[in-house]
Amino acid sequence: MPSIDDFATWEPVLRLLRAANARSLAVPGGHVSGRIGNGWSLPLPRRIPSPGQAARTEDIRDELDAVERVRSALADAGSGSISFAARIAPSGRTVLDLFGSSVAVESGIGGPHPGSLVLVEDAVPEPWRRLPDPAPEAVPSPSVDRAALERTLRERIPDAVGAPEEEIAATEARLGVPLPDELKVLYRVTRAKWRNSRADRGAAMRVEDAVGCEVFSLDGLYVADASSRPCLWQFAAMEAVETSPDAEVQGIVGSPGWIAFGDNGGGDRIAVDLTPGPRGHIGQIIMLSHEENVGADIVADSLTDLVMRRPDERRGNRRGDEPSAVAWVNHVSVKSVRAAAHHGLEALSIGVCDGEPFSLAPLVGLPRLRTLGARAGTLADPLEIAELTRLEFLRLGPEDWRVLLDAGAVPRGLAAAFIEVAGDRHPAPVVDLANELLGLWDRPPIPRTTLEGDLGPAT
Incomplete structure (x- = not known):
């Protein structure tokens, strides 16, 4: 060939x-x-x-x-x-x-143009660096009943084979965290380890019916920390961690205290939550949607509740009345940069708008602004970006990047960048521009x- x-x-x-x-x-x-x-x-x-x-x-x-x-x-x-x-x-x-x-460039979506340029090796967006807040007052739910949990599981799946203690201990060593007591009860009743046979498929379905979700084997358990929910920079940079004072689940990407042990059959992970929100319980059961990058929905106050079919009807993280940390300025959402600006703003995207291009002056001095994206033609003066000293991600069209490069005004605090291309442009000039940006950080170019x-x- x-x-x-x-x-x-x-x-x-x-x-x-x-x-x-x-x-x-x-x-x-x-x-x-x-x-x-x-x-x-x-x-x-x-x-x-x-x-x-x-x-x-x-x-x-x-x-x-x-x-x-x-x-x-x-x-x-x-x-x-x-x-x-x-x-x-x-x-x-x-x-x-x-x-x-190039190892410094994420894969593009569909077309021929480069994805996000990772200017700092191994850099991840701020939400992926966030750990859960401590919850020293959190306690297990009163619904936890290990004896009733074990009795119910053995009644529903009498032919199940449980995992020996050494397998449970080996799993704890692999994960680096002790398994919650309710989860140990589950695996002492069933190993949930199947071969590809008709009999095992039937056994797996009986365990699923008994527990209320597909159950992973001990080998399949994993800690659903931030690294378990990878996301391209261009999307991840527009996420934010927001947890209200009355939230049961913290609005984080992942946690060292989220132990995923099952699936709802549609790709959404079921996990035990050991780092609950301000109003949550240690050991509550949550669901991590495969369609979302941040946060989780509460399913039950405990594994006992889940098995006893007492699911919690509350959903997601309730937010207070404070403005969102993420804003979208366009003709159907927030109508101006000034209207979007507030002390807690972290990420701003400027899209298709009516009227004149925007000044970025209302954003200067905002203490948490880390992401800015602007569609071509929406900025009155791209050089105002130099005044936004806390940016870690910047998404601009080729012409605005050219203005910054020619003026030597590309923010050097960036960890990643994205060149937004509209229409059917030849990729060569875009790749040349990307390599120019990569060169400022001495990162490997696109061949x-x-x-x-x-x-x-x-x-």
Whole structure:
């Protein structure tokens, strides 16, 4: 097989793209671009199946074969993904730009442009650095009844095989935290360890019915700390930790006291909470949604409550009347930067708005502002960003980044940055801009290779 830097590797993909995008390629500056990795994003049409029919592999066989040729070359090179852009002349002469991966750049979403630039090695957003607040007055729920819990479980699953004490002790050593007493009761009744057999699948369903959720084996238990909920910088930077005085669950990303032991069957984790909110109980049962990055919902005051089918109907973290730490300025939300500014503001995103561009003057001096994002054309003077000295994440369009770079005004306190690209721009100038930013922090650049070849005249 030819290598990833061999034009022949790309010819089948390029021929498909030329046939599907002839009109856009013919205009001045016309190009096609995409990304190929475990999945792929290519500007190719797809046949829509008839009602009641599924899409068929045969309908995209040429695309699959062309992509697999590139993916095989990527695997040989030890690379996970690659972005590209190609200009294809009517004669077939082609200039193909390839953009590799850098450990300092997160993967982009779908398209060919770079994701967030991690300017400080291993940096994570502030919410992912937050530990739970201490709750010295928290106590277990009065509903905890270990004897009733064990008796009920043994009645519901009489044929279950429990875990020996040495397995429980080994799990505690692996996790680095003692298991709560109720959780020990559960695993003394059932190991919840299944093989892929019909009998074991039936046993697993009986345990699920008995407990009220899918139960992990001891090997599957994990501490649901912040690292267990990874999130790209561009989204994570717009999150905030907010816990009201009457919250049962702390509004944090994760906690060393959240021990995940099960699943609701839809990808949401069920955990014992040993670091509850101000109004919560030690050992309460919470659910971590797979669709959210921060916080959890309370399910029951205890594992006893969960098994006894006494779930708590309260949901999530109730907030007080104080303004949110995250604000979105646009034509359907907050209408101005001044209206969004307040002492506790941590993250601000400026989107599509009516009227004149905004001054950032109302934000100067805010003690907690760490994230700013601004759509192209929404800032009256990008150089005002230099006055926001506590920023750790900045999202701007290429033109605003250019203003900051030319003035030497890129905030050096940034831990990560994002170049927001609108429309069908060629990735090369964006990658060059990204590498310029990475260079300010002496971070590894995005590799770029240019290949030339000839596809011949289109038939």
